Amino acid sequence: MSLTRLLYQQCPSPSLPSSSSSSSPVSADRRRLSSSSRSVVRCCCSSSSQSGSSKHVRLGLPSKGRMHNDTLNFLRDCQLPVKLVNPRQYQATIPQISNLEVWFQRPKDIVRKLLSGDLDLGIVGLDTYCEYGLQGSEDLVVVHEALGYGDCRVSLAIPKYGIFEKINSLKELAQLPHWTAEKPLRIATGFTHLGLKFMKDNGLVHVAFSTADGALEAAPAMGVADAILDLVSSGTTLKENYLKEIEGGVVLQSQAVLVARKESLIQRLDARDIAQEVLERFEAHLRAGGQFKVCISSYSDLFAVQVSPLTVTLSAQVIANMRGRSAEEVAGRVLSQTSLSGLQGPTVCPVYCKRNGEVEYYAITVCVPREALYESVQQLRQIGGSGVLIDPVTFIFEEVTPRWLELLKKLKL
Secondary structure, eight states, rough: OOHHHHHHHOOOBBBOOOSSOOOHHHHHHHHHHHTTTOOOOOOOOOOOOOOTTOOSSEEEEEOOOOHHHHHHHHHHHTTTTOOSSSTTOSSSETSSSTEEEEEEEHHHHHHHHHHHHHHHHHEEHHHHHHHHSSSSSSEEEEEEEEOOOOEEEEEEOOOOOOOOOOBBBBBHHHHOOOOOOSOEEEEEEEHHHHHHHHHHHHTTOSEEEEEOSSSSSGGGHTTTEEEEEEESSSSHHHHTTTEEEEEEEEEEEEEEEEEEEEEHHHOOHHHHHHHHHHHHHHHHHHHTTTOEEEEEHHHHHHHHTEEOOSOEEEEEEEEEEOSSSSHHHHHHHHHTSSTOOOSSSSSEEEETTTTOOOEEEEEEEEEEEEHHHHHHHHHHTTEEEEEEEEEEEOOOOOSSSSSHHHHHHTTTO
């Protein structure tokens, strides 16, 4: 079989040059090979950047596992459900946003394809972004650093037995005399980039990494590694394999983040518009749900991560009627209660009585913290509120999204 025909059969969507001759396939192949300078075999499997060639904006999402399910649920909660016609396909759409293609990929491939220009936006874990997206590259930018799901940590774990039995901190591990240039500390991990920097920063010079993707917990028991550096959620799997985390051994706290290719946002208005819409939907939903905010002082500094709650965690809108002489008098009573301050303050509107058209009541509308819902209802009752209604808040849109302004500043737009 000719090389040309072999390529043709292996390519899922091949395109061979047409020939006007009706001769046999073998002779046709010979002519094609002899005139290879004029004929081209196009194969969709060959690596080529789509940057600038795709008419659609492309969003990469995790293709399987917990991150896949949690991402689809999060998008649905943001009123951005993903439409996948065939579960075996890797391409989908979000009907609410035109000109947006969704591509399901492995998380590390999402980062790689953002770097190559084959994707414009992507949702991955912060750990994946830091491991594969920050290796000497400044081509990517984090659009939203805390989507509120996929929480885990990249952590060092050592055996509970042997020379590690009494080791409970990274400092104690570094001070063990066992590690030399000839016999380094062997660490099995999928985070060689993060791990190398972390170990050097903490005084562990004699370290050797072995790359692995799954079932790392078995490596120390099998004798192929002394420790592991892996993602940890609850820590149950570590305990079941007689491993333990140690003080100072957490490399990175991670959760889902929205990442973009800088060039796409700078050069393509459609990509910038879609990124803004997606960001504002995410931010409004997270603000309404009282999610947590992660403050990263510098994305090039992989370990400067601080977690702090939002100053106001809003989740419910409380509506009640209240008798009063004036809107100002009613507003004063509401503001005297600690749980009823709302966003900027309560909304007070006159209620016109259906019997005589006069104003006897005022309608109070205020957003309250989730954990203070019942307390807020009680306070409304104490100052004369009645007919209290509770309406869940799913989105709170700011006049301007602060994260979008920060992003434009980073992009110098």
